[in-house]
Amino acid sequence: EDCAADLPRIPCLPIGARDARVILARLVEVELPQASGDAVRAPIGPGPAEVRLALDVPRELRAIWNVIATLPGEDERVVVAGNHRDAWVRGANDAGSGTVALLRAAQRLGERAEAGWTPRHTIVLGFWDAEEFGLIGSTEWGEAHAERLRRDGLGYVNADAAVSGTRFGASGTPGLLGVLRRALERVPAPGESRTLWEQWSAAEGGSPKLSLPASGSDFAVFLHHLSLPVLDIGFHGNSGGQYHTRFDDFAMVERYLDPGFAGHELAGEFLATLLAELAGDHRFDAREAALEMANVSRAAGAEPWLGQARGARLALAFEELAEAAREWSEPWRFYARLELEHGLPGREWFKNRLWAPGLETGYSAETFPTLRAAARSGEEALEAELTDLVGAVRALALELSSPERPAGG
Numbered sequence: 591e592d593c594a595a596d597l598p599r600i601p602c603l604p605i606g607a608r609d610a611r612v613i614l615a616r617l618v619e620v621e622l623p624q625a626s627g628d629a630v631r632a633p634i635g636p637g638p639a640e641v642r643l644a645l646d647v648p649r650e651l652r653a654i655w656n657v658i659a660t661l662p663g664e665d666e667r668v669v670v671a672g673n674h675r676d677a678w679v680r681g682a683n684d685a686g687s688g689t690v691a692l693l694r695a696a697q698r699l700g701e702r703a704e705a706g707w708t709p710r711h712t713i714v715l716g717f718w719d720a721e722e723f724g725l726i727g728s729t730e731w732g733e734a735h736a737e738r739l740r741r742d743g744l745g746y747v748n749a750d751a752a753v754s755g756t757r758f759g760a761s762g763t764p765g766l767l768g769v770l771r772r773a774l775e776r777v778p779a780p781g782e783s784r785t786l787w788e789q790w791s792a793a794e795g796g797s798p799k800l801s802l803p804a805s806g807s808d809f810a811v812f813l814h815h816l817s818l819p820v821l822d823i824g825f826h827g828n829s830g831g832q833y834h835t836r837f838d839d840f841a842m843v844e845r846y847l848d849p850g851f852a853g854h855e856l857a858g859e860f861l862a863t864l865l866a867e868l869a870g871d872h873r874f875d876a877r878e879a880a881l882e883m884a885n886v887s888r889a890a891g892a893e894p895w896l897g898q899a900r901g902a903r904l905a906l907a908f909e910e911l912a913e914a915a916r917e918w919s920e921p922w923r924f925y926a927r928l929e930l931e932h933g934l935p936g937r938e939w940f941k942n943r944l945w946a947p948g949l950e951t952g953y954s955a956e957t958f959p960t961l962r963a964a965a966r967s968g969e970e971a972l973e974a975e976l977t978d979l980v981g982a983v984r985a986l987a988l989e990l991s992s993p994e995r996p997a998g999g
Contacts, residue, residue, distance in 0.1 A: 603643060613641055654719035656727045661699055663712040668739070669868045670714045671695075671747040671861065672728060672808055674721030680839040683832060683847055687854060688752035688824075689717060694858025695865060702866070709869035711744060718808050721750075725810055732811035739812070744922050745819040745868060746812035749861060753854050754847040755827025756780050758790045762800040762821035763813065764886075765879030765924060769872055770800075770821065773864040780852055786860065802886075802955035805947035814940045814947070817926040819874055823861070825853045876921035880912035883944060890957050895965045900976055904958075907983040914990040927986050934959055943979065 616639030619631045657675065673688035692715055699713065718727035732739065745766070756779075760770065774787035782789065790798050800821075803809055809820040830846045832838040848854055884905040891901015915921060929941040937959075940946050946959040956962065964975035 601645075603645065613639060654727055654730075656719055656731050657717040658731075659696060659715040661703060661709060661713040663709040663869055665711060667711040667742045667744055668714055669711055669744050669747070669865060669872070670716060670739075670812065671749065671865055672716035672718055673749045673752070674718040674727065674808055676719055676722055676727075677838070678722055678834040679836045682839050682843045683754060684751035684834065684838060685721070687754070687843065687848070687857070688749035690854050691749050691752050691857035691861055692717070694855065695861035698858065698862035699865065709866065710871070711869040713865055713869050716808075721808055725805075725808055728808035729811045729815075732816055736816060739816050739818065740926065743812070743816065743818045744872060745821070745874065746809055747861070747864060747868070748807055748809040748820065748822040749824070749857070750807045750822070751833075752824045753843075753857050754825070754829065756825055756848075756853045756856055757793065757827040758786050758823070758825055758860075760800060760821055760823045761803040762823075763803070763819040763879065763925065764800065764882035765875045765921070766819055766821055767798070767800055768875045768878060769867055770864070773860065773867045776863050776867075777856070777860050780856055799882075802945050802957070804945070804951070804953055804955040806953040810947075813925075814942045817929040817941055819922055819925065821864075823857075823864075825857050825860075827853075874922040874924065876915035876918050876924045877912045879921075879924050880908045880915055884908035884912070886944075886957055890961075896958075896961065896972075900972075904976065904980055904983075907980045907987070911983050911987040911990075914987040918990055928982060930960070935963060 614633045617633040617635040618637060619633050620635075621629050621631050622634075623629050671692060673692055674685045675689055677684060677686070696715055699709075716728065716731060718725075718731070720726035721728065758774065762770070771787050774790060775785050777786045778784075779786050779789040784792075803813060803820060803822050805814070807822060809822055812818045813820045828847045830837070830842050832842050832847075844851075887905035887908060888901050890896045891898045891905070915924070925942060925944070928944060930943045931941070932938060934940045934943065934946060937946070940959075943958070943960050945955045945957045948954045948956040958979070960975050961972065961979065964971040
């Protein structure tokens, strides 16, 4: 009953464009104000048309199955990579392309292991079920293994609809750009004399950056609930309008999205290289993370809700943390050490206080959600929350810079 209280109260059902046009043509046009101050007219009703929908949506419990593969390392620390194995309809691209890429990566890593290689840290591959129903498979697994992941987890790599071309792209937590670069520099760009890193750098104007991941895929539990670093990677460049439709099939991928399956093979090679790097001498760069969060703070300060002075105070605290974190022996705990133990107010499952899925978007990130919520309550609340956040960042910096800090950071 408690769960039922959280379910949406407005039914939602996708319909075809042809039916939608018929309905819209029979609705009253209403004038809608825009953020710019202008207004537009749109047919949103109410009425005069009435529509009766006959829904065939069986409600029944089904078992879901996560498929987990493990390559043991020299120690118990673990790098997890995953993708979902369910789909809206056929799912050749979303998320079959990521599944194929991870399987090719597993084959490559397996060949290395058979030849005598043992990764320093354990590698776990997860093929999650019921992602399209609400990230259920990955979330259940992450919560079930929370104790181990909080203790030994080094990070998570996501490969969802990972291939629709050969052009690399990624989002991820600040602090992983360095290790991502090392992996990209080891893989040649197809048909070119440069590496994937050089190709990506050129496409990004010479200085690639990781945009902040929000939600909408299986990295959510690892980032927002367990406070682990994450990467969400893919190879793109082609499109076909097949997203979440029956047209997401083998023929679409073979003819339009990845002819010859060069992108799938490239993604498999890169993922194997990245996972070997993360499970080897990987070192999450806490200094890089802190400096990037300082930049994020200043960007937030340029917005009226926070203001430059407050943004500068927060940025300075992160810069102090960057200096203190140079010799941190457990830098991958950067986000865990700054999380909210009891979660975001009203969204207690989410513990990352530095950014969260936007309340009205989900796919997009909203920086400093507790500050934004406080700002809506007034200046006094905003100042109190900012003082608390700055204090938490500076307390971690002081702890790391202390000569008597405990082993392990």
